[in-house]
Amino acid sequence: MQRSWLRDHFFNKRRKQRKQRERAFVENGGKLLEKLIVCCNGKPIPIRTFSDQQLRQATNNYSEHLGKYWYKGSFEGRIILTRHSSDYLAINDLVISAQMSAHRNVLKPIGCCLETPFPIFVYEFAANGFLADRIYVSRVTQGHHQPMVWERRLKIARQIAHAISYLHTAFQRPVIYMAIDMENIFLDEHDVPELSNFLVSVSIPEGETDVEVYHGFQNLRFCSPELRATGKVNEKSDVYSFGWFLLELLTGEDSYNITRLTIDEDSTLVAYTHDPAQSSSINETADPTILAEDGEGGATLEQQLQAFLDLASTCTEEDPQRRPTMVDVTKQLRRIERFTQTG
Template sequence: MRWSWFTDHFFNKRKQREERAFYENGSLLLEKLIVCCNAKPIPIPTFSPQQLLLATNNFSSSELLGYSWYKGSLEGRIVLIKRLYGWADLAINDLVISAQMSGHSNVLKPIGCCLHTPTPILVFESAANGILADRIFISRVTKRQHQPMGWERRLKIARQIAHALSYLHTAFPRPVLHMSIHMYRILLDEDDVPKLSDFYFSVSIPEGEADVEAHEAFYFDAPEFKASRKVTEKFDVYCFGQLLLELLTGKGIHNRAQGSCINEIVDPAILAEDGEGGVSLEHQLQAVVDLALTCTVEDPQRRPTMVDVTKQLRRIERFAETGEVLLGNLQNLKLHESFEEHASASLKRNASSDEIQAVNEASERPLEV
């Protein structure tokens, strides 16, 4: 009798905690959806704590992919499950922005969430080839015994992520800043297609304002954030420039590339594959270095927009086939001039209406289950 009372009391307490968490997290989620999505419905499936425990073998360390990411099997499909601690508001922010961007092919798509835990647990599509850092950073490639990623694939990944950021900045009523771009925020599917993730710290620029005060940033801090905490889309441009340098070098090099010889800074694995590339590869590498350094100039007004960065990366990709003179293109783009007058609108002007509509419609569709 006494044991029965104890177990009933324990399970009732747990049920009460789960119900309270569900109510609090559900309120946060609804509030965020109303603010970010203009009250447009985005149905988000929910899962129970027990389903996610079973999916991950009780969140076993053997299923841990990287910080906060667990591999799992849920309802017959392989998924990634993100478990945070003590950051309920950040988890909700991540879920809502991911849901808004779920129509873009280079964003990790959310499947649902569990709201019954103090910090919501998020469920995403699988990324079979893991975290980009494990395929690029020389120390991690060696440790995990991966094959180094080739230059053509690195360049394509850079262009695809640039395109995803362009959409984030321009496809919604107010520009949204990612605020946390780096190797550990990009996952790879079975075909090495990159998937941008982790929108914890993302913020939107308020209507009628040119910038926003950001309370959090991670990994790369642009000079303007350190000085005033006021940021624009050019904060993401700065962080993307740092990402470009890391793709080139295989390590955290930041602005030490300024004035350096290509052979001194480029990942040896890239130079080792230079069988047929020759001068063509060297021009590509130099053009990417130039672009990265332009993205990371101290004055944000002198940085290009992500739309212009995406265009230039496309030109660099085509160089080997067309023989375009990349250095001339860099000059003609006037990347060192101010792009402020068309920063937030340039993708809408340059992308097709079908592309923009596809993302907007995707943000209103139910998430895949």
């Protein structure tokens, strides 16, 4: 009798789990299909579907956690990344990643699992991990990582700027990324940057110049002043966030864990660079590992570092109208790169 009860209990539990997976697959699949039709104009995008069991086996039950919502695994002899989300916006991430997959500097999606309450996404593996681990002084020291050389930082800035420009200009409606952050940029085996996490990205409606977003987005890292004030964003909001990103590349400082620069407790990297009373010379502002790279190119290096800082300051102007577009930012970074090569 007991054995019969256990058997029935086991099969009922398995049946319930199967129905839950089937229900999740139908619901998530419908959302994904609807979003793909709206955003991709019916263009075919190769997205593979995985079962929950396949991904558990591929990741050894998600045993190798890389940070936040990322896990490493291996499927059919190929190293993969899986990304977990507990957010209703999860579908948004995969759809925009798929739209952007042709861009060299975007983490490439492979597929997804739709059997879980919130989809799990599968991406190509980025061998050199997070950009943050190679830039933030605190992480470089703690993890014994090789700090990134200036020439590579400059190139990464230009490549990410181009990816954001692509979001703003390549589609029928501009897409605002809204998540520019060292933590959202991976590096491949050649240190080529790959942008990820389009969870909170949003399109500007046709005929509009900005878009109102969920009020919780006002707490995002590097939130622009106009987002805090009005709850609305446009392309210039990304420019502001990108300015923060440039400052972190230049200083090696994590904006939320500043260890080297002397900044007032209630101040920020942006306020520091805009306040003549606080900010110091470029030689004191820049990451010391950059300044130590080449003793004989001092004057040229100092000029390009100053140009980089000036661009970051322009991007983080309080007034959105005084900020450049991301297209202009990309061009300016390319000019600074050429100055490096010819200066």
